[in-house]
Amino acid sequence: MRRADRLFRLVELLRSRRHATGQWLADALQVSLRTLYRDIHDLTLSGVPIEGEAGVGYRLRYRLDVPPLMFSTEELEALLIGSRMVQAWGDTELGASAAAALAKIRNVLPEPLLREVRAAQIFSPPLGGSTPWLGSLRLATRHRQQVRVAYVKENGEASERTLWPLGLFFWGRSWTLIAWCVLRDDFRHFRVDRVRELTLLDAIFPDQPGRRLDDYFDQLEAREGIRVERD
Secondary structure, X not given: OOHHHHHHHHHHHHHHOOXXXXXXXXXXXXXXXXXXXXXXXXXXXXXOOEEEXXXXXXXXOOOOOOHHHHOOHHHHHHHHHHHHHHHHHXXXXXXXXXXXXXXXXXXXXXXXXXXXHHHOOOOOOOOOOOOOOXXXXXXXXXXXEEEEEEEEOOOXXXXXXXXXXXXXXXXXXXXXXXXXXXXXXXXXXXEHHHEEEEEEEEEEOXXXXXXXXXXXXXXXXXXXXXXXXXX
């Protein structure tokens, strides 16, 4: 077990009991008492409210709910790459929000975990270029706002559609909009980078059975055997 993961586990053990003896903690972490004392000392210096009482053991002075302390090293790396992917492949507003969220996590991390984040060599270069309509479509999807798009198909044919935007999917280098197409009266998907013009309409589309994103997922699973994680 890496030290950062051990420190995370130590905090979790302290959160689970009113008091915990040093020997019990050392046994649970499979380390020596000397190592345990050093870990507790380092966590205390990082601001974790641990106190010890002779003959009783260690405890947290108050319930600790700082979110980053509930992350393992692998979870922190997942958040790091997720944030960098959003900054590289999302719209400007979403990218800025991802960077701000990551900065908040960095600002409250204990030093041992912060060192682990700094050591992570994980990057996501923006190789696909910008996707100008992504932010507008993201908001339209959230607010169930109908849109009118001028679209160029893969064969170069131009098309105009009124859509109910249901969801956005990232396929590695391109974003796809899943929508209910008013013209075709069915689900359709559109490459966002092929949208040439986009107009946000005043009309709000209803939450109508048979035209929801879950209905599209059900069709996809039945037709293609592809199951999409929905939560």
